[in-house]
Amino acid sequence: MIPASFEYHRPQDMAGVLAVLEEHGDDARVMAGGHSLIPMMKLRMADVPHLIDLQDVGGMSDIDVGESSIRIGAMVTQAEIIDHAGLAAAAPILREAALQIADPQVRYMGTVGGNVANGDPGNDMPGLMQCLDASFTVVGPDGERDITAREFYEAAYMTAREDDEVLTAVTIPTPKGGYAYEKQKRKIGDYATAAAAVQIVKDGDSCASAAIAMTNLSDTPVYSVDAGNALVGTSVDKAALDAAVAAMLGDIDPTEDNRGPVAFKNHVAGVILRRAIERAWSRA
């Protein structure tokens, strides 16, 4: 499986990246770890006449855990997310999710930026970032701008990032309360049949707030406002769980594929969300 030929660019700074993007427009694509793009190029599903390798650009490999927010450079790998003790303490859901992505070899190469920017509905980080209300920093010819994760995804592989922009960082408000990232997959390395990201804040015995997002159950990640609202003010009892699952099922739109028919996916989505809420609540 040899991809079509391409011109290889390895700029030393972001100005160099933007210059290649400006010169070649749609014909150029940036690449971080390459573990989504290279398989697509090998299958000739992605045609990339000008490939821009970001490995030498620098400035995108830091994890900064601040008082109220966390900033993760786009080139931070899943392995680095897993190994970062400060991050695991401040936002343990990131580590829990990263451990469920692909396999060890892929996690050494796969980056947070690539995972969120690619727009593949199967990627786990987009739903997680919607749950956490993250925002993405992109830089282009007109400078920097931030786009919230909840507004970033338009359709499969279609995002609010323009073709001449590069996603450079992810910023997350420091999460509060209990958390869970629950994923059902057929085998190691597979995308989710269904996955749920849940973050819950408890006040006494009742739920003060809840954020819920689902992965690979539509052509974009699904942030379900109604599912979260169904838990707020309840003691997260069976009736509240049933209501949250019903609300979530109203928001997702799975399609039949080799992971199963629609009815099965709806069933698995319900099971996974129920587990995720129960686990997040137990940790809240």
Next chain:
Amino acid sequence: MSKKMHIKLNVNGKNEEFLAEPRELLIYTLRERLNITGPHIGCETSHCGACTVTINGKSVKSCTMFVAQADGAEVTTIEGLGGPDDLHPLQEAFKEHHGLQCGYCTPGMITRATKLLEENPNPTEEEIRFGMAGNICRCTGYQNIVKSIQAAAAEMNAAKEAAE
């Protein structure tokens, strides 16, 4: 055809320089250009791990890296770990504990396991299974692979203690 690039690699301690198209996948560079045939081509879709090598200290599936990306890198393959007369403790343990049957996945398994033991010199069975999850074996059922890695870890830890 795109223009060829001047590539420099250090493979198993030896410097290599050649011209290659950037789209050449590293596994083909190793096997067909440099005749380093330990890393195998299994699935060619980054699932099976038969092509696993170590690049700049990371376990990488060399079917999912362009040679252009690896320009300037240090690469270690199974050939760099030990030979017939000086087996690496992992090679010895796989032989001793029947950690292979057909042997096709073995170079990738052992190369990945060296990195696993470097990061976690005393892994539990669960940690081994999790850390080796990117390598597929169709023969052994993994039981003896786990046993081999545990035995190699014990051997390597004992050797380290003896040296101290």
